[in-house]
Amino acid sequence: MIGDLTWILISSMVVNNFTLTLFLGLCSFFGVTNKQETALRLGMANLFVLVLTAVAAWFLNRFILEAAPYLRLISFIIVIASLVQIVEMAIKKLSPALFRALGIYLPLITTNCAILALAIFQTNRGYGLLQGLAFAIGAGLGLTLALSLMASIRVRLDVADVPRVGRGLTVVLIIATSLSLAFMGFAGLGSSS
């Protein structure tokens, strides 16, 4: 059981990294990785919402959607969005400092494709609550890893002498290529177990 959960965690964190091997959540990957701190914060916010999503999706699948499977997609979207809304209001009331730190990213995460993908993967693979939680934590850590790796490279890129045509998003895409290539190396992890 523990081995199974660990494997799900590691797998979703590095082997099937949401951003670098599955192309999910690319908008934030390219959009807000200008600064290390922002990227880390966004990764953490993602992790938080992913865990909420996993629990919500499990609850919906277990108790509600059995009766109406065709409502799966729309109920996921609505429940995740309203959950994030409630959490946002709670954070605003309880801890204004954290609310300011997260800024626009918390509501923005609601419509991130990585979040919905987590719910759908979890459903298709038939994960239970614990497995879903492990999956969500792994995926969240993987996103945080990808974002902070990218941000730390981009910070150094500011002082690098990039040819003028390659400045901006182009060189970032090329860097993403090599990061993604590096993550392909983890694909061999699964073959032995």
Add this chain to the structure above:
Amino acid sequence: MVVKIWCLATLVLAALLMGTSFAHALEMPAKMRYDTDEWMHAQHTLYFAYARIGGMIEIAAILAAGALATFLHDWRPAMLTAVAGAAMDVVGATYPFKKQPIAFLVNHVGKPDEYEVNGLGCVKIRGMGIGFTIMLLAMGAIREVLGSGSFLGVPVMGRNFEPWVIMVLPPGGFLTLGIIMLAIAWWRERGVRRAAAPRGAR
């Protein structure tokens, strides 16, 4: 003189391209009635030369019209006409390939036959922006040709071609998009540089 010869070559290539596309359009109503097996069979037997020769002609026609536009960039009306011609070529060349470019882009690796069957994919694509579609087609074409040595499932690179597997893996997507953006940035940069340079110095 060079420009005149080039004009003629472009015209011939464009005519050939439009010919194949028109033939595709004409046979489409009959083909839509085929079931999966017949469709696949026709697709894999009839269009062999289409992909090998026709594909080359299509690409050559687009390139030729584009090159003509660069030749004529000082003479604005002629350049605009050539650019419009190149755009028409792109539309004509993409018409037969209207079978779900997203499938080409994302997952043609595992299931080569799934998207070819769905002849109605064209309807969905009309809704997207043309630019997005062209981008998807370009990325899909580059990745398929380099990554598996085939175009629309038909081998085009010859027997001894070793596929660049990296192009069909996730990094290939980032790389292709990066290189396309690099090309566009280079093109823009060139335009800015030319506009800034004194007129005689070109």
